[in-house]
Amino acid sequence: MNNSLIERIKNLPTSSGVYQYYDKHNKLLYIGKAKNLKNRIKSYFRIENDKILPNPSNSHRIQMMISQVDYLQTILVQNEQDALILENSLIKQLKPKYNILLRDDKTYPYIYIDMSEEFPTPAITRKIIKNKNVKYFGPYTSGSREILDSLYEILPLVQKKACSKGKKACLFYQIKRCLAPCEGKVNPTEYNKIILQAIYLIQNKNKLLNELESKMLTLSEKMKFEEAMIYRDRIKKLQGVENFSSIDLAKLYNLDIFALSYEGKNAILSKLFMRDGKIISSNFEHIKSEYAFDENSIYEQAIINHYKEEIPLPPDQILIPSIDSKESIIELENFLQNHCKRKIQILTPHRGDKKNLIELAFKNANEILRLQSSRSYAEDTLLIELKELLQLNEIPFTIEVFDTSHHCGTNIVGGMIVYKNMNFTKENYRRYILQGTDEYSQIKEMLTRRANDFCKTPPPNLWLIDGGKAQINLARDILQSVGVDIDIIGIAKEKIDAKAHRARGGAKDTIYTFETSFHLKPSDKRLQFLQKLRDEVHRYAITFHRQKKQKDMQKISLLEQKGIGKASVKKLLDFFGSFEAIENANPDEIKEVLSKKTNH
Template sequence: MDNALQSQLQKIPNEPGIYQYYDKDDKLLYVGKAKNLKKRVKSYFTKECGPNPKNSLRIQHMVAQIAHIHTIIVANEHEALILENSFIKSQNPKYNILLRDDKTYPYITINLNDCYPRFSITRRIIKHKDTLYFGPYPKGAKEILQSLYELFPIVQQASCLKGKKPCLYYQIGKCLGVCSIKDSNTKAEYDSYIQQAIILMKNTSKMQKVLESSMLSFAEKELFEQAKICKDCIDVLQETTKFCAVDMKKLYNADVYSFVLQGSNAILFKLFVRDGKVVSTHHQFVKPNMTNDAENPSQKELIREELACEIYTQALLKILKEGTLCDDIILADISTESLQTLKDSIPEFANKLFAPQKGEKLRLATLARTNALHILTHKTNLYAKQEQVLQEIKDLFSLDHEITSIEVFDTSHHSSSFIVGGMVSYVDYDFYKPGYRHYNLSGKDEYSQMREMLTRRAKSFDENPAPSLWLLDGGLAQINLALEILESSGARVSVLAIAKEKRDSKAYRAKGHAKDIVRSKHVEFRLQANDPRLQFLQKLRDEAHRFAITFHRNKKVGDIRKG
């Protein structure tokens, strides 16, 4: 270690804050928090300023790359935790693990204090004695709500209560018309339907039976749209009832988390327990930016524990921001020491956090871990297949670097009006929805539209780093355009294009006959329809097309409504 770094270590203050490690190329390696910066940073090094062998191999390897250190002092450890989380999300350091989860989980709620209570979807929890919450539902909240509207003639929209005369829902028998019919009998009938709906929401197995009966009844009457609504809700309920074997002896609310790491892949799995039953689950895959290939079992576990603490910390901060209805937060496979560290870091959860060793809480933690392991194993096998396809695409087109992230572009318009573009993002072997972007465009032809969209994307590389590959809807002209824009930006991005074959200079799109041509600047291929490389690129192209055309349609409908 050079004298400059040794001098920096001596100057680190005994204050709470965050520390940032940089390598010789000034790239950020790691961001951490500390109650005492000097004490924490020194724990990474020996007296001779080498990597501390008491730390994991992952940390030792990182310390060997540190060229300089930067610290930021804050008022207390909690502020340090918030700032650390913000830096990890904004800068994605090499040795930190980022929980890419910007979603909030939807609940179905109803305020019984309203004159005519109505069910609605919300992502905010405001605790009130007259407000009921059902969920959360990472998937399926809309389907459940729609099924309630099919089963009971209850108010569907807040605007319905502001009307002076019955709306369409009343005319087709899906509402009692409470906006204008305000007699006591109608009120009593409406309240009865609401109570019946609440009973079903609290008892999903009973709700499923009612929906199955209604689905058959609708089908017999050839009301297939209504039957499908019931079927969609049944599918959602079946997804959660597979966990019904877990039935606590008491009405108990808990959020259960399990972090599992396999090699370079990881998952955070969540069980939501409400009133003693698992009502829903959610999982997200995590990319640790490293492979846990330590040969020593204790070293391997130490690395897993470090990463688990980072992920659990980010998950807890998310709960702190959004609120939760749970009594306890159960963390699977975490040591007593790490649990205490989390409690000290986030005192709001000091009495809520548990790492159970026995009893029903352990049963929930085990269930979460079993499912996390099952899903991750399946995904890892899928990753291996997709990794092979990406390697084959790289080899086919002789690309000069690995494909780790892809952005796909498409435009959509109607008679040169409502011109829009869409960009979808593919990261870590999956579509990355937070990376999707819409573009309102002004170009009069497809070439100009693509230029405008790609130029705007290239200008945002400082804020959102460039991917390793761009995939365009088009041909050689679009590729040359993209390469020109990329050259001026200085970004190192490969470019491919996919388009339908042309006959007589026109795209030949007759169903069943149009073949896709995939090309780079120098070569083009007409791959067989069953070629995995073509199918993968088609999947990307089709998702970009769906995203762009959906935006186009929504924009067009919005304009019609304004008119």
């Protein structure tokens, strides 16, 4: 470590802020926050005889990271609250080597009923509805739609909000699914009893399941097997928290519980949601790291991700097994106060019901980790071999793969698929409509758009591009422009007569890195893994291309039906650029374009 770093540490400010450690290759190693930057950063180092060493009282992971630090940067902020939020944002955008990155929690759905309405109807929301008379139930990590559909099938609720404002009973009344308040066949007092039944079923899952099972058996007895299967699948979905059905505490606790279990390179963050003394839903996140897991950092990040926006039914308390300091708890509680608009305590219980709930969350995390361990080991082994083969900076636990598709320069699209935690995560796939006229500009447009989105969706460990050296260099320039350092490789098929050779098991694919290019035997599992990723993004991109082409064919057909021939359609597309622009053009513009003579 150099003298300039020693001088920098000696002259650090004492204000709140965020610090960033870099190695001698200008690669970002770590991002942290501090109420007092000078005290916090000095705690990482030990200076002896004008030499700077890692502080031996820190963890092995931190010591290993500090041994690579060449220089540091700081960003000053007003207070520790701002530092907390900025740290979380920068970790997501820049993905430092030694920080563990949790995915952003999606906003879970809630069932709500607006009790101020004359004839209330249950519905789903992910946001707060500004009305004091709204009752919320949730959050539901899964099954909210199934609960709602079941209520409308079991009880004669007003099926649509517009129905109560109608003047004549509809089909729902005829099939006994509604009591027709539109014709005054039920008054608000009688209807309120039905709403209370709905609330009872929402709050008592076993009663709801009994009702569904009864309907399923009745349909089976009537030989209506397809309808019975719908109920069977719905019951299966709603049994997701069956393990917790016996948990019904006498005290009406409203708690969110987090517990982390880890082994090797894999961790499970378990989340339980308790309302009115009952655990109503659960979820987990699979986390992978090449280095040791920092529990405090993970719990902090999990809380920030989950409560970054005001939620309809926040807990009174959050239970976590441990956190490093009282100061960290106060920071997080202030964050919750600002974002949830109410005081939420963070507790680390050591006895009683709440300690038992922590143990329950641990038990479930351990079981999920055990079930995934054998598959994780095989997957991790392959990824480690891939890291060594390609000389990557880190194990590629998350991979984004890109490809483009078009036909003779028309319907140009791109696709990005994501491989994470041993699966294709299709909810993270992205489609791009592109404007570029050549393959290079198309891939540039797609990668630039993805890189600009890192602030919303964090970068992966690796970009895999269907292409060669030129595409890799392009990707590196784009990543450098946004300050992100991740690994990039390319894979390209052998070309015969300028066309990709796709013979199964016989194609000589070339793998490209910054330094070199090489071939692997068709039987090599590392090559087969990369081919699987490349083939999936190719399928995804070409499917989107075909869908877009089909839509355009339909639009051409509609224009031809209006008396505009194919030559005229081409002339309009050449001028306006898209069917949307043609639709938005006024008739005089279209007439003027069609009247122009084509230059040859």
